[in-house]
Amino acid sequence: MFDAIEKLKEYIGYQSVSADSAYKEGMGQTRDFVAKMLGDLGLSVEIVNTPKHPIVMARRTGDPSWPHVVIYGHYDVQPVDPIELWETKPFEATIKGDRIYGRGAADNKGPQMAHIAAVAELLEECPDLPLRITFLIEGEEEVGSPSLLPLLEERKEELSEADFVLLSDTLSPSEDQIAVTVGLRGIVDMEVELVGPKSDLHSGLHGGAVYNPLQAMAEICASLHTPDNRVNVPGFYDDVTEVEEWERDELKELGADMDAYAASVGVDALHPIAGYTPFEAIRYMPTLEFNGLWGGYTGEGSKTIVPAKASVKITCRLVGNMKPDVVGKQVADAILSRVPKGLKAKVKMGHKGVPYLVVPPDRPNTPAGQSEVLANAYRATEAAVTDVFGKKPLFLREGGSIPIIADVKRVTGLDSVMIGLFLPEDNLHAPNESMSLEVLKKGIQVSKRILKSVAGV
Amino acid sequence: MFDAIEKLKEYIGYQSVSADSAYKEGMGQTRDFVAKMLGDLGLSVEIVNTPKHPIVMARRTGDPSWPHVVIYGHYDVQPVDPIELWETKPFEATIKGDRIYGRGAADNKGPQMAHIAAVAELLEECPDLPLRITFLIEGEEEVGSPSLLPLLEERKEELSEADFVLLSDTLSPSEDQIAVTVGLRGIVDMEVELVGPKSDLHSGLHGGAVYNPLQAMAEICASLHTPDNRVNVPGFYDDVTEVEEWERDELKELGADMDAYAASVGVDALHPIAGYTPFEAIRYMPTLEFNGLWGGYTGEGSKTIVPAKASVKITCRLVGNMKPDVVGKQVADAILSRVPKGLKAKVKMGHKGVPYLVVPPDRPNTPAGQSEVLANAYRATEAAVTDVFGKKPLFLREGGSIPIIADVKRVTGLDSVMIGLFLPEDNLHAPNESMSLEVLKKGIQVSKRILKSVAGV
Incomplete structure (x- = not known):
């Protein structure tokens, strides 16, 4: 037995x-x-x-x-x-x-x-x-x-x-x-490195003359969503497919106490893409998430520098007929096209799954x-x-x-x-x-x- | 001797x-x-x-x-x-x-x-x-x-x-x-921590429902400069004073080979505030610089999380009659007023100098x-x-x-x-x-x- x-x-x-x-x-x-x-x-x-x-x-x-x-x-x-x-x-x-x-x-x-x-x-x-x-x-x-x-x-x-x-x-x-x-959901992840000056610069002696890579990184990352939390990358939603009524019905049966859900993750407001409930957004819609972001001095106290570079890790979750290679290229192209003069960017693609x-x-x-x-x-x-x-x-x-x-x-x-x-x-x-x-x-x-x-x- | x-x-x-x-x-x-x-x-x-x-x-x-x-x-x-x-x-x-x-x-x-x-x-x-x-x-x-x-x-x-x-x-x-x-220039520095969910969340199970603190941080940081690289904080330039002609003449005598300067710091383009040369911007104008930015997973490979928090170190350089306490409060207020629902922010002020x-x-x-x-x-x-x-x-x-x-x-x-x-x-x-x-x-x-x-x- x-x-x-x-x-x-x-x-x-x-x-x-x-x-x-x-x-x-x-x-x-x-x-x-x-x-x-x-x-x-x-x-x-x-x-x-x-x-x-x-x-x-x-x-x-x-x-x-x-x-x-x-x-x-x-x-x-x-x-x-x-x-x-x-x-x-x-x-x-x-x-x-x-x-x-x-x-x-x-x-x-x-x-x-x-x-x-x-x-x-x-x-x-x-x-x-x-x-x-x-x-x-x-x-x-x-x-x-x-x-x-x-x-x-x-x-x-x-x-x-x-x-x-x-x-x-x-x-x-x-x-x-x-x-x-x-x-x-499918997945594609990437890491972007943005390089500005050849080394960290004194923010007194150079601040105001050189594009700060952290500023540029923040501007690029901020550009990747619209205020209604859609991903602002050309073509990103092209291969999203319709969700059938029976699927929505099943999800309704799950119930959706959004206050309880928000409390369970410890936030006082949720932020789904416009037109979808949070539970729908998680299941039916693609995302572009920042998993890690870093650059410059991150230790105790202050260090007055214009940092040499900034990096971000991004994961996109995919639905419908979205293809990791296609979406990865769309996002990378969008990022590269938004790099201001005075900086250079490298994009490294990671895992992929349909x-x-x-x-x-x-x-x-x-x-x-x-x-x-x-x-x-x-x-x-x-x-x-x-x-x-x-x-x-x-x-x-x-x-x-x-x-x-x-x-x-x-x-x-x-x-x-x-x-x-x-x-x-x-x-x-x-x-x-x-x-x-x-x-x-x-x-x-x-x-x-x-x-x-x-x-x- | x-x-x-x-x-x-x-x-x-x-x-x-x-x-x-x-x-x-x-x-x-x-x-x-x-x-x-x-x-x-x-x-x-x-x-x-x-x-x-x-x-x-x-x-x-x-x-x-x-x-x-x-x-x-x-x-x-x-x-x-x-x-x-x-x-x-x-x-x-x-x-x-x-x-x-x-x-x-x-x-x-x-x-x-x-x-x-x-x-x-x-x-x-x-x-x-x-x-x-x-x-x-x-x-x-x-x-x-x-x-x-x-x-x-x-x-x-x-x-x-x-x-x-x-x-x-x-x-x-x-x-x-x-x-x-x-x-x-005077100086005031601060550190801002933005807190979202109570812990790092799985970006598959929660991504799309919760405001990503790195996204919010990028959006807030990006909002702090206009495209012509002015600091986008109400009142920031109120106490900047005029620069006398003799000062501009001295600076002209210094010469300004901007290509050589850009090369010396290793960038192919400079980014001064509109209306000023880079050398003028460094000397005559205030700045808001990001000295460090971090949050989420920053190690090797990928980690599919919506991070719990994000932090940034900011230094402002001051000129004219700008006062560190006043400017520090202006910047902190601007940041706090731009924190979206679902996140909380803390601002810690650092060094100050007029x-x-x-x-x-x-x-x-x-x-x-x-x-x-x-x-x-x-x-x-x-x-x-x-x-x-x-x-x-x-x-x-x-x-x-x-x-x-x-x-x-x-x-x-x-x-x-x-x-x-x-x-x-x-x-x-x-x-x-x-x-x-x-x-x-x-x-x-x-x-x-x-x-x-x-x-x-």
Whole structure:
């Protein structure tokens, strides 16, 4: 009998910080643990080497007529800093009340365990289950999944032949309101350096004669939004697509207590693009955000300089048919065209990811050729969540970006069923990360029901 | 016989970094050296205690009818970082060709030595010189002279009774063109912190709903200048005063090869306030400069956040009758009034200094009651520089700020004769600081001629 909570406790105990090379040994131990756990279920395990942290693939093969589900997860976790804010040991799972605490509890070891336990229980109950399963558990998600796209391309033939991807690495608003994520924003990021004088200048001896790079940077950055908070870059909105009525209806069901939302992030007013509510803006509209800005003297006291340069980090979130390369160039061109005389600018492009959108079955805009297995998975998800959690799930876009989901779609043609099993109170990427054991148990039931339904048993 | 170069070598050898408490012993040794050097000239030395680094005062008293000159200098120096860029040891004076290298060579040990050596030679040649002299050599100039104003106030009676202050702590354009500084800009600095959400937010999950503090900061900073580079703060220019024709004529004589100036600071275009040349803008007009700007993630790679806050350091340079308190409030009020909803701002005021302007004798706007001793000192300065350096000095305002000069004027009523004895190539506040020995020797001659003329011998 597979004990999901015991397995999760053990899983959390392995120290798998992918960003920090000091955890190389822990990464290996974690990988071995995952491989053994999946092997013990009777799956064939393959460790796929990558430049950093190998990917664990585990397959239940079978008759080619059987449906084939790919279950995605990641065994790596975020760093634990600031360690002094943890109330329990981050790599020693601790159960307090109905919650399990530890780094990775919610991202992604716990939610991932729901699907592993579901498969374990199903195969025990029904050894002949007519379902092919491929687990794909990577170890580089927290460092941007650099090895996943190469793997997708290398295993394109095998993976394309599957029916859909099942994963839980997204957020639900609460235990009472599970969300199935049907859309993710794309992303393109860049860093801009603006260079003025050849070195910091004395602001007394030169101030008033030379264009201050911080002033120019502020002017350029300020020019990138209009007062109604639209992005002021030619062509930026060209490939934004219309949002269907059913999507707006789902979002309305989510409710929108904007005062509570503003309070939760600690501001006394919100600032969405004109014509959209804040929740619509996050999900339906692209953004241009400044993630970091710096230049000149930033220490204590004062230093009377005209600084030599200024830098800004910018991330654009993309929706609809917006393409990272196109938008990146639009923004870079806009910035470069606004650099005043006396300064030079360099733009360095960073990560890129296209937006993702899947339309569940039975909607006005469901694609005509949507696969029956995928449609079935979605219908089963809705029914299972409704029964197990007591309320119909909402099919919502999310403002975040998981570029691999769009990559999977682009390379293999597979859509993803993303069931949110972590909650706002789970402290992802923060001290005292935890997961509700009740959500874990319900997640196992939901996953089992989906897999059984897909298998047709 | 006083050997100025030997004394300067020894002076540079004493490690007097006032900003760094690790140099406490070096500061004491330097002070002892200065005290002994001045005592050896027959002056009465007083060490005035201050909270940080005591001030050396040394007096040659005499008949109250004798003119009385205060000679100002500072024995402290800038830190030596980055030490790896020094080609000689910063605290071991090294003579290469016609230059003496070492920290403080130009700022201020060398130029100050010109006046000390002049007094030494004069007293040797003319032991009965009818001149009262007060050296005032402080040890906190590089940390903002916090003890000088209290000293001025404490010794107001004694100092007010002097005729003028003589010092060399300003720049000349070249050895061939000595400048006498007749005006300094005032200063007021402040730091503004803009706070948005209570912590950094995930730019996917929240981007588009919350006002990004970096965006708001850029918009506020961008609003502080108009496209013609005027400061866009109500009332900012109210107390700027007219510049006299003779001043413009002097500046014209300086010449204005703007291409050469732009090249020297490493830009391909300059950006003065509309209606002024860059050199006029630096000297005659106030500025609002951003000295430092920061917020969000500034490390390697990307971090997809809406940052919680943003900060900027601002310095305003003031001219004419502009008052630091008034201008500081104008700027702070303008900034606070431009903070959008959803953010809060805090403004912290820093250093303050009023502008300074002295009009030499024989100008259309020379004050009617200007003292004959000061007028004589100015005339002697012009004649001596013309003879010794081979060209008439220019009487110019400078864009920098030496708040103590204005404080001296305000508290004691004394004007200052500021003869520029360091040059652009001297690397002040930078590695490989040096001073031309030729300028030092000529400086001694000029100082002697001024002092003799003031003494009437």
